[in-house]
Amino acid sequence: MAPIPDPPAEEGIFHYQHGDDVPAEVQKYWAQRDTIFSEYSRGIWMTNDAWFGITPEPVANAIAEHVSDGAPKEKKVIIDAFAGAGGNAIAFALSGRWEQVFAIEKDPAVLKCAKHNAEIYGVAKKIWWYEGDCFEILKTRLARTKDAVVYASPPWGGPGYRDDNVFNLKTMEPYNLDTIYSAFAKVTQDIVLYLPRTSNLNQLVRYTTEGRKLEVAHYCLKGASKAICVYFGDFTFGSKDDDGTAGETTEGSGLLQSE
Ligand SMILES: C[S@@+](CC[C@H](N)C(=O)[O-])C[C@H]1O[C@@H](n2cnc3c(N)ncnc32)[C@H](O)[C@@H]1O
Numbered sequence: 001m002a003p004i005p006d007p008p009a010e011e012g013i014f015h016y017q018h019g020d021d022v023p024a025e026v027q028k029y030w031a032q033r034d035t036i037f038s039e040y041s042r043g044i045w046m047t048n049d050a051w052f053g054i055t056p057e058p059v060a061n062a063i064a065e066h067v068s069d070g071a072p073k074e075k076k077v078i079i080d081a082f083a084g085a086g087g088n089a090i091a092f093a094l095s096g097r098w099e100q101v102f103a104i105e106k107d108p109a110v111l112k113c114a115k116h117n118a119e120i121y122g123v124a125k126k127i128w129w130y131e132g133d134c135f136e137i138l139k140t141r142l143a144r145t146k147d148a149v150v151y152a153s154p155p156w157g158g159p160g161y162r163d164d165n166v167f168n169l170k171t172m173e174p175y176n177l178d179t180i181y182s183a184f185a186k187v188t189q190d191i192v193l194y195l196p197r198t199s200n201l202n203q204l205v206r207y208t209t210e211g212r213k214l215e216v217a218h219y220c221l222k223g224a225s226k227a228i229c230v231y232f233g234d235f236t237f238g239s240k241d242d243d244g245t246a247g248e249t250t251e252g253s254g255l256l257q258s259e
Helices: 024-030 057-070 087-095 108-120 134-139 159-163 177-184 201-205
Strands: 077-080 100-105 127-131 148-152 191-195 213-221 224-231 249-257
Touching (some): 057 087, 057 191, 087 127, 134 177
Parallel strands (some): 100 127
Antiparallel strands (some): 213 249
């Protein structure tokens, strides 16, 4: 096996091995590094900011399984619009469900981490990487993509989202729900959004067709809800998820009827 290269620290990319090297704001995430990435010790690369947004591996795997099972069968392509350090894109590629996995990330250092991390998981060649703004890339280079599902875990405007009893998706920064949904709906109706667990569900229901169900699943880690995924479009879920467990991640779904 080829040796794992050293991270280019001059680009703000690190693989912290010792707690003493870890900045205070990253400590809490680094303490969970082996949950976030089971292969962390093999040389996972991260920027300091990427730790805040990463989808932990058990959650990413549960989402990948549900997206695989629930998406219309004719869908062969998945686009991860906000790929970050690769948490979700790696899980989608590992699922083997997709003919193509496209991953878009605008921060070059974070994209470099994602590509490297995908190498560690053995799926780098299964992912087509795009550096840049997903709104632009979806309008241009991926505009003709057929049979796609779009998955998006956008930024939530920083850790302040935890202070809100009900998270307002209209004022989410830097992109609100309307900006995200309306841009992605030009590519496909089959859209999965990873959002704060306290998201205002009434704001979400407005984006589904009259009389249609909107599936919302909580993804939990160690007994606490981490986030929700909202499945727009033609996703259908069978009864096999009804026991609500997926490894360490437990999943429960609530059905919302559009108004
Ligand atoms: C919450 S993180 C995604 C984490 C990812 N799901 C993971 O598990 O690693 C959001 C990412 O979106 C990127 N981003 C923000 N605006 C973007 C845009 N317009 N186009 C593409 N990427 C963007 C940020 O740089 C950040 O890495």
